[in-house]
Amino acid sequence: MKKSLLLTIVSIVCVVAFLLSGVVAGQSRVSTGKSELAAEQPADGSTVYLPMILSQRTLRRVNAPYFNVPDIAESKFPETAIFWFGRVSSIENYADVRIGYNNTELYVYLAAFDRRLWYDTTPSPNDMTRWDAVTLLLNMDGATGGAPGANAYRFIAQLNWWEPRTAYQAAFRGNGSGWLTASVPLTTTAGWRGNAPLDGVDDRGWAAGFHVPFTSLGLSGPPSQGSIWGIGVVLHDRDDAAGTPIADKSWPETLSVDSPGTWGQLVFGLPTYATPPVASRTTTTIRHKLNGATVTDAAVGGTTGNLCPGDSNYIWNVWGEDNFGGSADFNLQNQADVADWPCFAKYYVTFPLDAIPPGKVIVSATLTLHQYGGSGEPGEAQPSLIQVFTIAEGWNESSLTWNNAPLALENVSRAWVDPMSVPLVWPGVPWTWDVSRAVAQAYANNEQQLRLALYEADGAYHSGKYFVASDTGDWNDAGRPTLRVTWGNP
DSSP states (O other), X not given: OHHHHHHHHHHXXXXXXXXXXXXXXXXXXXXXXTBOSSOOOOTTOOOBOOOOOOSSTTOOEEEEOBOOSSOHHHHSGGGSEEEEEEOOSSSOOEEEEEEEEOSSEEEEEEEEEOSSOOOOSSOOGGGGGGSSEEEEEEETTOSOOSSOOTTEEEEEEEOOSSSOGGGGEEEEEEOSSSEEEOOOOOEEEEEEESSOSSSSSOOOEEEEEEEEEGGGGTOSSOOOTTOEEEEEEEEXXXXXXXXXXXXXXXXXXXXXXXXXXXXXXXXXXXXXXXXXXXXXXXXXXXXXXXXXXXXXXXXXXXXXXXXXXXXXXXXXXTGGGOOOTTOSEEEEBOOSOGGGGGGOEEEEEEEEOTTSOTTOEEEEEEEEEEEEEESSOTTTOOOEEEEEEEOOSOOOTTTOOTTTSOOOSEEEEEEEEOOXXXXXXXXXXXXXXXXXXXXXXXXXXXXXXXXXXXXXXXXXXXXXXXXXXXXXXXXXXXGSOEEEEEEEOO
């Protein structure tokens, strides 16, 4: 018992010391190349939240960037944070969710891959979720508690075509035991891509946007940097006139609409990492086959071996289950037009951390990828803000697919990547992301591996960026994904 108590006390002291070392004040900005770890900040001089260690490794979190613009959807859409959930099949839906905020509102946008589109031509608030619709859950008290209280809100946006939007949205507020219809001013949008709603012909998908004014939630302006709310998203699906039952898709996957304690976390502002003081510094380079290291990686979706397939049977029945492990390269891509989702692609990579001795502190860490090409003709492609996410669950390179790939734990870094503008010279054009916070968290939690995913919230067509993978030939070993970790003695 005494030994157990001592270990507990030591663990608590270590965690507290780590957290205290991460205090970052003011409007600090950390960059490596074109990497940007702090978005535009409110002019209130507020502090950026600590690089905390998540005690529940599956407590999903999204860090929402702040934008000093009047219309996020119009001017900052590709810079919003993104997360995802669901599956792609003929009877299942997948969704990308983008999020950001400004001085007046929270903006949330969901794009759904959906084969059949159905909405209610005579809608009512109590049956909106029986059709193609999205539920957005917000709790200003955080992801805590049992029944929803007065600071919990439930917003629903249903798909529609040409009809006025006001009939296709609803708002509810918690009352301590459940939900009550509420008058909460907000704006929702909806759009679709494909043949047409309300028929039996295959479509591609639809999208819904939420503009939630802070004043509608009783606030005079945006929450201070580092504030944490509870957030949840539910995607409802209907594929025929009869309403054949189809299970909802939710983020996080353990979500219960009536229990805010099961929701994810929404953090206002992007994370930063404060370099701890150290007596000396050593840098360790981790790359596949370098010093015996094994770095596994795989892309999913519309990657370089599967660029933009168009066969309807394939994309709805095979695309989400295809594996591209072992490929020598990969694509990263997304865009605003949901019709082109067969082109979208993510990338997963796992680095071993056993080369970093125990008992050290992480000073900094960078991820470097080498670009060798991209989609679109010269002059068509636009820069992409590619985001890095931590992953809590393990995965297998030979069986990883779009449908079984783990969800993001948290978005931790982002960096601009330009289209190729110079002749290719191997190993390619290097681009770097600051992943200090991700490595520090994994190391502090005694994890033996750093699991990451990369994706983007791009809006433009021809946004694909092609990179070298770990499985490239030894002739291009310098182009393999590389993690450089600088550590020192506390």
